[in-house]
Amino acid sequence: MRFEEPAISAQGLVKSFGDVRALDGVDLEAAPGTVLGVLGPNGAGKTTSVRVLTTLLEPDGGQARVAGLDVVKDAPRLRSRIGLAGQYAAVDENLTGIENLTMVGRLYGNKRAVAKRRAAELLERFSLSDAGSRPAKTYSGGMRRRLDLAAALVASPPVLFLDEPTTGLDPRSRIELWTAIEELVGEGTTVLLTTQYLEEADRLADRIAVIDHGHVIAEGTADELKARVGGLRVEVTLTHGAAAFAAMTALESMSDEPVRVDGPLVSVQVDERAGAIMEAARRLSQAGVGAEDIAVRRPTLDDVFLSLTGHATVEDQDVPELVEVAA
Amino acid sequence: MINDTLTLAERALVRLPRNPDMLLAFTVQPIMFVLLFAFVFGGAIETPGYGDYIDFLIPGMIVQQICFGGFATALGLAEDMTKGLIDRFRSLPTARASVLAGRTLADVATNLLSVAILLATGLVIGFRFDAGVPEILAGLGLLLLFGYAFSWIFALIGMSVSSPEAANGVGFTLIFPITFISSAFVPVASMPAGLEQVAEANPVSVVVDAIRALWLGGEMGNSLWLSVVWCFVLIAVFAPLAVRKYRMSASA
Numbered sequence: 001m002r003f004e005e006p007a008i009s010a011q012g013l014v015k016s017f018g019d020v021r022a023l024d025g026v027d028l029e030a031a032p033g034t035v036l037g038v039l040g041p042n043g044a045g046k047t048t049s050v051r052v053l054t055t056l057l058e059p060d061g062g063q064a065r066v067a068g069l070d071v072v073k074d075a076p077r078l079r080s081r082i083g084l085a086g087q088y089a090a091v092d093e094n095l096t097g098i099e100n101l102t103m104v105g106r107l108y109g110n111k112r113a114v115a116k117r118r119a120a121e122l123l124e125r126f127s128l129s130d131a132g133s134r135p136a137k138t139y140s141g142g143m144r145r146r147l148d149l150a151a152a153l154v155a156s157p158p159v160l161f162l163d164e165p166t167t168g169l170d171p172r173s174r175i176e177l178w179t180a181i182e183e184l185v186g187e188g189t190t191v192l193l194t195t196q197y198l199e200e201a202d203r204l205a206d207r208i209a210v211i212d213h214g215h216v217i218a219e220g221t222a223d224e225l226k227a228r229v230g231g232l233r234v235e236v237t238l239t240h241g242a243a244a245f246a247a248m249t250a251l252e253s254m255s256d257e258p259v260r261v262d263g264p265l266v267s268v269q270v271d272e273r274a275g276a277i278m279e280a281a282r283r284l285s286q287a288g289v290g291a292e293d294i295a296v297r298r299p300t301l302d303d304v305f306l307s308l309t310g311h312a313t314v315e316d317q318d319v320p321e322l323v324e325v326a327a
Numbered sequence: 328m329i330n331d332t333l334t335l336a337e338r339a340l341v342r343l344p345r346n347p348d349m350l351l352a353f354t355v356q357p358i359m360f361v362l363l364f365a366f367v368f369g370g371a372i373e374t375p376g377y378g379d380y381i382d383f384l385i386p387g388m389i390v391q392q393i394c395f396g397g398f399a400t401a402l403g404l405a406e407d408m409t410k411g412l413i414d415r416f417r418s419l420p421t422a423r424a425s426v427l428a429g430r431t432l433a434d435v436a437t438n439l440l441s442v443a444i445l446l447a448t449g450l451v452i453g454f455r456f457d458a459g460v461p462e463i464l465a466g467l468g469l470l471l472l473f474g475y476a477f478s479w480i481f482a483l484i485g486m487s488v489s490s491p492e493a494a495n496g497v498g499f500t501l502i503f504p505i506t507f508i509s510s511a512f513v514p515v516a517s518m519p520a521g522l523e524q525v526a527e528a529n530p531v532s533v534v535v536d537a538i539r540a541l542w543l544g545g546e547m548g549n550s551l552w553l554s555v556v557w558c559f560v561l562i563a564v565f566a567p568l569a570v571r572k573y574r575m576s577a578s579a
Contacts, residue, residue, distance in 0.1 A: 054418050079420040090411035094342035106334040107421045135345060151415065 005068055007032040007159050007190035008053065012062035015048055022048040024214035025062065030192060030207070032158075035185055037205025038194040039305070045214040046194035047087070050163045053192065054084045067159045067190075080108060083152030086163030086194070091147050093137035097128050100136060101150055108155045115154075122150040126180065142173025149180060160184065162193045166200060178203060198301030208301075212309045226299045229307040233260075234280045235267040235297055239290035250287035251280060270296070328422035335416075335429025339403060340436055349399060353441050357392045358448045364388065364512060365452055372513055376545065385449040386466075386538040387511030389442055390531060393474040394502050396438040397481030400430040401494040404485030408576070424570050427486075431478035438474040442467065457544045466541040469554055473534050476561035482569035486576060510535050530557040 008030040015023040023045050030036035040046050051057040053066055055075040064071045067081040091100045098119050105115025123132045126146040131139060136147060145165060152160060162181065166174040181204055185191055195201050201208050202222050210218040210225070218225055234254070238247055247266045248259045257269040270276040273296050284291050344350055361384070369380040377383040404427070407413045416426050446454075456463055481498065488494045508522060509515070509531035515523050526532055534557070537550040 051414075056414055056417050076420060079418060082418065084415065084418040090415055092338065092342065092412060093410070094345045095338065099338075099341060103334060103338050104415075104419065107331055107416070107419045109330070109420065 004032055005065070006030055007034075008036065008064075008066050008192055010049070010053065010062065010064035013049065013052055013059045013064060014061035015052060015057060015059050021214050023052070023059065023062075026211065026214065027216055027219075028053075028064075028192070028209055030190055032190050033185065033188045034206040035181075035191045035193060035204050037201035037208040038192065038211055039196075039198065039201050039208055039301070040194075040211035041196065041309075044211045046211060047163055049211070050084070050086075050161050050192070050194060054082055054161050055079055067157075080155060081157055081159060083155065083157040083160045084163070085145075085149045085152035085160070086165045087167050091136045091144060091151060094135055096135055097123055097132040097139075097147050100147060101154060104151045104154045118154060122153060126150050140173075142169055142176060145169060145173065145177060146180065149177070153184070157189070159190045160192070162191060164194055164196065167196065174200075198305065202301055210305065210308055218304070218308050222301060225301065225304045229299050229303050232270050232273055232276070232296050232298060233267045233303075234270050234276045235265055235295050236280060236284065236291050237293040238264045238266060239292050240264070242290045246287050247284060247289045247291075250283040250289060254279065254283070264292075328425055328428075331421045331425035332428040332432060335425055336432040336436075337429075339399065339430055339433035343399070343433075343437065349402070352395075352398065353437050354444055357388070357441055357445050360392075361385070361388050361445060361448050361452070368512070373517070374514055377539075377543065379453065381449065381453045382455065382543055383539070384512065385445065385454045386542060387509075387535050388449075389445045389470060390473070390535045390538065391506040391511050392441045392445055393438055393470050394477050394506050394531065395498075396434050396441060396474045397431070397478035398495075398498055399437060400427075400434055400478050401481035401485035401488075401498055402491045403430055404482060405488055405491040405494040408486070409490055413573075413576070423574060427479075427482045427566075427569055427573055430485075431475060431482060434478040434481075435471055435475055438471055442470055456542050458542050462541045466538045469534065469537060469541070469551070469558075472558045473530075473554065476558045476565070479562055479565035479569055483565050483572060486569055486572040505529065506531050530554070530561070533557060 006029045008028060010026055010028040013023045013026040014021070026045060026049055028036065028038070028049065038046050038049060048057065052059045053064055053071055055071055055078055058072055066078055069078040069081065071078060092103070095103065098116070101119030101122055102112070102115045105118050106112060110118070120129075120132070123129045126149065128143060128146060128150070131143060136144060139147065149162075149165065165181070166177050169177065178200070181191060181193070191204075193201070193204060205222065207219065207221055208225060209216045218228065220228070234251075236247060236251070238244060244261050244266060248261060251266065251268045252259050255269045259266060259268045268280075276296050277294050280294055281291070343353075364384055365381050369384070372380055374380055374383040407416075407426075413426065484497050484501075485494050488497055508526050509529045510526060511531060515526040515532060518526055533550050534554045537547070537554045539545060540547040540550060
């Protein structure tokens, strides 16, 4: 077997903007034909990482290679081997779908006829043929993202960077875009995908790098990351008015790990599924705490993020207040 | 580089008619200005040495319009910055200067359109050339060159501001005084001392004087070669500054 260089590899990337250290030693690696999910909240350094890897920004320190080329020294040659799409890369709203893709094709150095043919192919592939001769400003959000993705694919690049490709999309458009990305990976494209959505990383990514405050705080497959936060949890939904504190006291000796309370949800880690529900139910009824539902579930990437960073993925005001009590 | 520039120039021109505000600025607005100046101010302005204010006005008006021609570059670049298109272009194997060069080249075409509209309007209300075809064409060439030089000033503005609205504000605040403190609309001799010297030294005056000499006969003096020198100086100063700003904006 031939030794294969990773399609994307970065070591110790550093980038500062004034006093802000956006990247503080980022290491990333993706094998050819795989999807690397880069997961983190806003401002964690996801977009800056993408901008460095796509030659838009020169790093202050560290090094990175993409598709066998150095992102700084070989930047001009690298640009014909990568595609960039997502939140920030864009399409010209005053041009039609076909004009947008033809323009990009010609900027890759193709002749007009070749660029036009490729544009038509891509529109077909992304179900935009009917809208191809309409200005992009008439497109829905989902159509625009598909056109954006198509523009990134004009040169059939072996490595694709998708910066939060589904942020702001409705669920249906999101699933359509996921399917399109899965097809590309099936054809052998390497993808680096940044996202705030754990569900997205869980579905698409072979490996996930969790990034926070400019560096990678965990890396592995979704399962490995979930295993890191521990195994199964028994999750109890308390009846309205039931005392969370009483529930915590009742459950805390089930595990060495702390009991977690999140609104009416009280959960505790358990080693095995068998008997866990019964045991929890017994303890709760002894303590006189009413439960509406008791279930055993595997940890989600939300749990991973929470335990790694101490804060939730999306830093908005709606995140319920979390109380953690040491056992 | 040449192909990239042409592709991006074509893009700028294709999108222009789909942007009604911009199209209006290049067609209806100059006609309105000519009519307002010719008939509102015309009667009150003495232009010794010129048969009629309209003859005096048309070259000045065309030069002013040419100075505004680069607005499309400033607005377009500012828009591309805010909408992320600059990132897309940067991620492509495209010559770095071609994004700016394409825009400024497209301005040459829109400037030609503006000049044609203004000349047609002028001819309708009584403007007459007093020159042969070579002089008329030389004047046209000078106008396009001067417009191209101004497009690079606008390219720098477009790369320096944070939004299309800001580009608009900066552009107007800059271009109005530059074109009004000149020989474009009134003889500079009618201005107060001090201002008169500023107006005389203004490259807009130099170009307007050269166009008047070429199209209406009359004293050329130094104005033609001085105009050409001004154009090249402006390009030599502002094109590298704009390109540098474009390169630097990546790290911002």
